[in-house]
Amino acid sequence: MFRTARADRTRRSSFRLRAAAGAAAGAFVLAGCSSGGDGPGEAAGGVPVVEKGKLTTCTHLPYPPFQFERDGKVVGFDVALVDLVAARLKVQQKILDTPFENFKTGAFLNSGECDLAAAGMTITEERLKNVDFSVPYFDATQAVLATRKSGVTSLADLKAKGKKLGAQSGTTGESYAEAQGFDPVAFESSDAVLNGLRTGQVDAVVIDYPVVQGWLKDPKNAAEFAVGQNIETGEQYGFSVKKGNGKLLAAIDKAITDAKADGTYKKLYEQWIGPLPQAAR
Structure with a gap:
């Protein structure tokens, strides 16, 4: 999906709903198109939740x-x-799939659709104007992934060769590319980014490095694409909540810090991402 796909994103506002089949197992099933449920409630410790017995996550x-x-x-x-x-x-976690641009404004948090947002989201000053963030839980970098036939190894290379760059719309990768003087082709999702690269809509993309790592685990992708440049941007991910939701924020912070202290964070990091960097321990 390329630049003209911006107009299509409004259609995605009719988001999919997935209900948790069990918090500990992380199992989710397709459930419908509205939050439903029993209305607002309180979780342990008096933490307010938008649906009784659930912790509703926008992603x-x-x-x-x-x-x-x-x-x-x-x-x-x-x-x-x-x-x-x-x-x-x-409580049990329930996941709503929502447009990424809403995470900047906190729209679904403010409207009471979700309790928190979790979407590999960088903590930025702009976003902090609209939402409150948890303690950081992941140190992120950007990467340039290019087709091998393009001969591109960096953004400078891309510019010199007059090649086309893509990025996921609304992300810090897109913002970084624009700050470097590019007008990147905007894709609505990470899947669309990869498809744009695969189909020749763009010659290279800039996106979070862990996403690139995941793509390159597929031998077909590894044969076709190569990482041209790692970009240290000093980004950190956080989970966001509605401004002023201090009780939930405290619970999230406590869960993250305890997980880092007791080894659970390291185990999950290695399960889903890879070896935990020394600086993150």
Whole structure:
């Protein structure tokens, strides 16, 4: 989906709903098109939730290895971490697939559709104006992935050769590319980014490095594409909540810090992403 796909994104506002079959197992099934449920409630510790017995998470699928569908279930690093929060609150996690641009404004948090947002989302000053973020849970970098036949090894190379660059719309990768003087072709999802590269709509893309790592595990992708440049941008991911939702924010922060202290974070990181960097331990 290329630049003209921006107009199509409004259609995605009729988002898919996936209900948790069990917080600890991270199992989710297709459930319908509205939140339904028993209305607002309270989780353990007096934490307010938009649906009784649930911790409702807004995300944007797919974004492996953070959240994606496998065997009919939504799984990934973000999903596993939020399951820890749900277990602490004695509720089940439920996932709503929503347009990524809404995470900038906190729209679904403010409207009461979701309790938190988890979407491999970088903490930025712009986003902090609209939502509150948890403690960081992941240090991120960007990567340039190019077709091998393009001969591109960097953004400078891309510009010199007059090649086309793509990025996922609304992401820091897109913002970084624009700051470097590019007008990247905007794709609505990470799947669309990869498809744009595969079909020749673009010659290279800039996107989060863990996503690239996941793609290159497929031998077919590894034969066709190569990482041209790693970009250290100093980004950190966080989970977001509605501004002022201090009780939920505290529960999320506690779940993350405890998981890092007791080894659970390391186990989940290695399961979904790979070896844990020394600096993150």
